[in-house]
Amino acid sequence: MRPATLPNKQLLQQRSHASLRAATARGPLRVWAVAQVPKGPTQQDEPKAPIEAPVAAPSKPPSVRGTVFFTSSLDSVSTDDECSAFIDRDGDFVEVMCCDYGFRTGASRMYSKDADGRIPRTAFQLAWSNFQEELLALRQSFRFDDFASIAEANPPRTVLGRAAYGLGQAVVDGFGALDRALEKGQVLEKLHPRPLTVDVNGDGTKLINECKAIRSKLKQLKLSNQAVWDREHARERAGQAVETPWFIKGVYLSLCVLLDVLFNNRPIQRFWFLETVARMPYFSYISVLHLYESFGWWRAGAELRKIHFAEEWNELHHLQIMESLGGDKLWFDRFCALHAAVVYYWILLALYVFSPELAYNFSELIEAHAVDTYGEFVDANEELLKSLPPPLVAAMYYRSQDLYMFDSFQTSQPLKNPRRPPCKNLHDVFCNIRDDELEHVKTMRACQDATVQQDIVNRREDGPRIGL
Structure with missing residues (x-):
């Protein structure tokens, strides 16, 4: 700067x-x-x-x-x-939004004074600290029945559904009783009532009421799975389908169905899961390219590494936005997303070693699905989204002075005419995320047909000339 x-x-x-x-x-x-x-x-x-x-x-x-x-x-x-x-x-x-509704707040949120530049502790200390936090959250999920919010968003409509919900409630009650027994036997520490579930800059009554009002609006946000599929099919009929082998398509469809089942009528949680997983391909690509350089096999991947890091940086901000809106609040959602992310990382790493083109093709499929999903969400909730302020992390990313990383992942965008999106409300934020995902689609496509090389050359020519 x-x-x-x-x-x-x-x-x-x-x-x-x-x-x-x-x-x-x-x-x-x-x-x-x-x-x-x-x-x-x-x-x-x-x-x-x-x-x-x-x-x-x-x-x-x-x-x-x-x-x-x-x-x-x-x-x-x-x-x-x-x-x-x-x-x-x-x-x-x-x-900007006054409250942070996520599980990880404070030093875990970007642009926090307590977070920037902190050196991590040892792996053992980090693992133990995380285990304690998640164990507490797991106990709370059974004792305070976090799963009720999922059932509330998806009430059973059939006899089989009611039976499944009854079985699930019995499991929750059973683990809750077990936790109380272990607590009574002093095997586990006493579980205290939950504190306020929003992280606020102060404790004024008016502010807490405002935070509750915003959270109430966030719960009203809707997303139709069928509408997303309809949008995707319309895109394919318009000649914008992603050409992919059948086995890649099969894995993609399985992932989409899983998202529909796990996060039906829970759009913010769905987006948080998507953004958690969406970062993994770029980690995988960077790891392999770095390994090739270390072995002395391939030295032409430096620019690709920079692009992929900028893409991961973009997805990280999407993730932090969804966290600040409460997407990672439930222990069950975190368990699913984080384990899926680790598995996804290794699968994409192996796929990139076997065929970079197939790895980029799969990423293009996922990013195209994200464009359809965010597009449907924005259209279905336009009025409500415009009534909500943006999170601070979104304002910092889209409206700060340092946009180097923001420009770097958009390889098809000329530097002479860069994207400079607004960020006045939550509608702007989700429109920006949708457009970001479209830029990822373009970049993944360019990486498959090698046009990314020409994009890099063009952007270098558009940039400032050093020494001239």
Whole structure:
């Protein structure tokens, strides 16, 4: 990121003032913050400049409270530790989601001061810590019946379905009774009631009510499995089908059916599963390319490694967005997704060793399915999504100043005319994710027919000339 000079800092403040005034015109607004701009060699001792914002009438409560994040820095000052706001690279004010509904929050969320650059502990310490967390979550899932939320989203409609649900409830009750017995015998620690299930920047009553209201809206989001299949078939009839061998197609269809069964009427959880698995191919490709370089077999994969890392970085942000919306909340969903991801990694690694073209072909199938799924979701929930703010991680990824990794995975996009999507609400976020997946489709297709080589050359020619 280029160090900001004094005029740039003043320009940021002026734009921020204009954006805040515009937001105030739409309703009461009160934001105070101190922006920490990256220091260049000429401004080491320059004091922080406060940004003055219009103050609403005292009788009206502020619509935005708390930390304001600037794209130039995460060193922000909290006003009353209740909520977060964001000012993007154009100086526009963006109200972001106040709460994080995921299982992993705080230091596990990107762009957290506690997370960036932390060195991991030993593998044994990490494994033991994770085991303790997941064991506690597993016990809670039986004692507090997390599976009831799945049953609520998918009530049984047949005699066989009711019988299966009855059997499942008996299993849950049985494990719950076993846990209470082990707890009574002091084999397991006492299980305390669950704390508040949202991670908030403060404990104000108004904020908690706001978080509950947003969570209630998130539960109203719908996705029809049949509508997704209809969209995919329409794409194929339009001549945009992904040509693939029958055995690859069979594995793909099996995965799609599994998603339909496990995550019916649970779209956010489905998306979180998809994004967890979607990162694995790029890990596999990078691992094999790195191995080939280490053996001295193949040195032409450096640019591919960079592209695949940028693709994984993109999927990581999708994953973090779904986590912040609560996609990883249930122990059962995490168990399925993380185990599937490990298996998927090794399968794709072996497939890439055997045939890179087939590995890329399978990834193209998965990414095309993601485009159809997100496209249907956006169309079916447009009004509701537009009423919800974006998570902070989405605003940071799509509207910050550093877009190098964002541009790198879109090999078909000319650098002279890059994508710069908006991120004003959750509808924008899911539209951006849908379009990201389409870029993955293009890149995977280009990797199969070697046009990615020409794309790399074209982007290099469009870029800046060093030394000229």
